[in-house]
Amino acid sequence: MKFLVRVLLTCWLALGLLAGPAYAALTIEITQGAQGALPIAIVPFGWQGPAPNPPQDVASIISSDLYRSGRFAPVPAKNMPEQPHDGNQVNFASWRAVGTPNLVVGQIRPTGQGMYVVQFQLFDVYQGTQLTGYSITAPASELRHVAHHISDIIYEKLTGQRGAFNTRIAYVIAKGSRSSKSYQVVVSDWDGYDPQIIVRSKQPLMGPAWSPHGRRLAYVSFELGHAQVYVQTVATGARLRLAQYPEIGGAQVWSPVWSPDGRQLALTISRNGNPDIYIFNLASKTLRRITHSGAIDTEPTWSPDGRTLVFTSDRGGSPQLYKVSVNGGRPQRITFQGNYNARADFSPDGRQIAFVHRVSGKFQIAVLDLDSGQMRVLTDDDLDDSPSFAPNGSMILYASRHGGRGVLAEVSDDGSVHQRLTSQQGSLQEPSWGPYAQR
Amino acid sequence: MKNYLKILPLIFASLLLAACGTTGGTKGGAAVENLGQQGKGAQASGAQGQGGYQGNPLNNPTSLLSKRSIYFDFNSSDVRSQYYALISAHGAYLAAHPNVKVVLEGNTDERGTREYNLGLGERRAEAVRKLLLAQGASPDQLKTISFGKERPYASGHDESAWRLNRRVDIVYNGQLTVTPPISSDNGQGTGQGSGQGGGSQGAGQSPYPGGGSGQGMGQ
Numbered sequence: 044m045k046f047l048v049r050v051l052l053t054c055w056l057a058l059g060l061l062a063g064p065a066y067a068a069l070t071i072e073i074t075q076g077a078q079g080a081l082p083i084a085i086v087p088f089g090w091q092g093p094a095p096n097p098p099q100d101v102a103s104i105i106s107s108d109l110y111r112s113g114r115f116a117p118v119p120a121k122n123m124p125e126q127p128h129d130g131n132q133v134n135f136a137s138w139r140a141v142g143t144p145n146l147v148v149g150q151i152r153p154t155g156q157g158m159y160v161v162q163f164q165l166f167d168v169y170q171g172t173q174l175t176g177y178s179i180t181a182p183a184s185e186l187r188h189v190a191h192h193i194s195d196i197i198y199e200k201l202t203g204q205r206g207a208f209n210t211r212i213a214y215v216i217a218k219g220s221r222s223s224k225s226y227q228v229v230v231s232d233w234d235g236y237d238p239q240i241i242v243r244s245k246q247p248l249m250g251p252a253w254s255p256h257g258r259r260l261a262y263v264s265f266e267l268g269h270a271q272v273y274v275q276t277v278a279t280g281a282r283l284r285l286a287q288y289p290e291i292g293g294a295q296v297w298s299p300v301w302s303p304d305g306r307q308l309a310l311t312i313s314r315n316g317n318p319d320i321y322i323f324n325l326a327s328k329t330l331r332r333i334t335h336s337g338a339i340d341t342e343p344t345w346s347p348d349g350r351t352l353v354f355t356s357d358r359g360g361s362p363q364l365y366k367v368s369v370n371g372g373r374p375q376r377i378t379f380q381g382n383y384n385a386r387a388d389f390s391p392d393g394r395q396i397a398f399v400h401r402v403s404g405k406f407q408i409a410v411l412d413l414d415s416g417q418m419r420v421l422t423d424d425d426l427d428d429s430p431s432f433a434p435n436g437s438m439i440l441y442a443s444r445h446g447g448r449g450v451l452a453e454v455s456d457d458g459s460v461h462q463r464l465t466s467q468q469g470s471l472q473e474p475s476w477g478p479y480a481q482r
Numbered sequence: 483m484k485n486y487l488k489i490l491p492l493i494f495a496s497l498l499l500a501a502c503g504t505t506g507g508t509k510g511g512a513a514v515e516n517l518g519q520q521g522k523g524a525q526a527s528g529a530q531g532q533g534g535y536q537g538n539p540l541n542n543p544t545s546l547l548s549k550r551s552i553y554f555d556f557n558s559s560d561v562r563s564q565y566y567a568l569i570s571a572h573g574a575y576l577a578a579h580p581n582v583k584v585v586l587e588g589n590t591d592e593r594g595t596r597e598y599n600l601g602l603g604e605r606r607a608e609a610v611r612k613l614l615l616a617q618g619a620s621p622d623q624l625k626t627i628s629f630g631k632e633r634p635y636a637s638g639h640d641e642s643a644w645r646l647n648r649r650v651d652i653v654y655n656g657q658l659t660v661t662p663p664i665s666s667d668n669g670q671g672t673g674q675g676s677g678q679g680g681g682s683q684g685a686g687q688s689p690y691p692g693g694g695s696g697q698g699m700g701q
Binding site for chain 2: 414
């Protein structure tokens with residue numbers, strides 16, 4: 044495990060070198076907290092350096108991560124019976140007395156040359172035993188990622204589910220008034236920190252989609268006057284314009300989504316006003332047409348096993364979701380409730396889809412269990428769009444509207460926890476949750 | 483082709499209506515917000531002795547050709563019958579001027595998903611394209627583009643804005659000219675919004691650089 048941590052740190056360092064200066068992050072607001080979340084105490088980490096404070100408040104980042112997951116209720120520091128920094132100092136009886144089953148203590152120590160050691164331990168208070176503990180070395184610029192990594196370790200230890208705190212998201216920010224709009228595709232940490240603009244344009248940008256390893260983003264840009272798909276390497280900015288291939292040419296192309304192996308893109312391509320689903324092979328540069336209707340066929344999502352696409356079509360008279368084999372064939376309708384079901388995203392385990400469902404004139408995020416056919420509406424907003432599962436399936440990130448502008452929002456998969464991410468800089472839209480960091 | 487056959491009788495009917503002296507192009511006087519007046523909009527192609535036009539009929543505010551926008555019901559790409567005369571006039575003009583090209587820009591209101599709306603705008607543009615083809619325009623004169631919900635004309639969040647954004651614009655020479663709904667269009671059949679009348683917000687303002695006042699865009 045220590046080795047793994049070291050590999051991870053190397054990756055972070057590489058990313059850090061390419062990162063530009065950070066600007067104001069998104070503002071996160073918990074709009075509804077979970078009932079029955081597990082109490083956990085994350086004691087403020089000790090600081091053994093000369094300066095007044097460590098470069099990052101690691102404990103508060105961990106608390107925020109765990110709180111936002113909806114599974115945990117971090118104990119406020121003022122309610123802690125003691126604030127130890129090392130397992131040897133813990134008085135378990137005092138924690139049992141306040142009914143806190145799990146406890147995290149830790150400390151940060153500078154080792155010179157800008158490096159820091161972050162040490163932490165997770166305890167089962169009732170057993171009085173250590174569940175896990177690590178010591179991680181990193182530069183100041185990576186301490187947020189170290190904190191997210193610790194959150195991942197704690198979350199997995201206590202829930203059995205892999206954490207998704209050390210992940211990134213992509214979204215579009217639209218700025219300015221109608222006569223002078225500008226658009227940016229932004230990549231940031233999952234909590235909105237360290238936002239980096241990867242492309243900007245005066246024409247609309249939309250639909251950023253992460254490649255399976257998180258190295259590339261496909262997105263739609265209107266920079267040449269109509270919708271076209273580009274594939275960009277996140278770290279270098281190198282771009283590929285799909286229209287350069289004669290199979291695609293001047294058609295209008297949008298809603299790119301990657302195959303799980305990263306070799307193909309499913310796309311909407313419209314020639315002569317007829318949008319259909321196609322699959323473009325990035326290696327062989329060949330194009331296969333999957334749907335052949337005269338209706339609107341768009342918004343594909345790829346099943347994690349690579350075999351099936353779910354897409355939106357109005358072939359039955361209203362927008363509904365259909366599934367079709369990646370080899371083509373006859374699409375099969377899968378949504379039957381309501382007259383507007385669109386923009387699906389497969390859950391990482393392939394058993395559910397999240398999508399936009401219209402209820403009494405409002406567009407809300409719903410989840411459909413593909414085996415049982417059971418549907419649950421998770422949100423209560425007016426105009427939700429673009430749902431995107433976290434790589435562990437625990438949360439859904441989506442676009443919403445609040446106070447007349449576009450915001451991002453997250454809801455836990457059980458609908459219990461709601462949070463909103465806003466930016467002073469403009470309207471946020473089209474979010475996409477990236478994959479796990481490479482291990 | 484089947485589709486064209488289906489609509490042909492409708493088109494003839496609407497041509498008759500047009501011949502019977504509709505004043506759709508002049509209602510409201512200054513209703514037309516014509517960006518084409520700003521210099522390079524007026525291409526000479528229409529003035530070359532074709533059928534006795536005086537000047538360019540595209541810029542004649544009493545001509546149906548000055549009307550460039552076709553409005554739609556929510557989530558629909560069916561062209562309403564009151565727009566057949568307008569489309570027929572443009573189709574006939576294009577047939578008579580084979581060197582003229584137009585772009586059909588499809589737009590939607592803000593409701594629904596962003597990418598499905600790209601498809602919907604595309605279908606709307608295609609619906610207008612088919613009608614123009616049926617009137618004798620040739621395929622290489624017509625190009626469709628969808629902006630989905632990306633370029634709303636009116637910025638409000640109710641039906642008074644939405645009805646203005648569900649639209650195909652016939653764009654000559656790259657000059658976008660948004661014209662108001664034909665007055666017999668009372669937004670029937672949408673049945674979605676919070677009613678009409680309220681939202682003066684945005685309805686009279688053009689988002690486009692150089693856009694005019696847009697007066698007459700209200701009901």
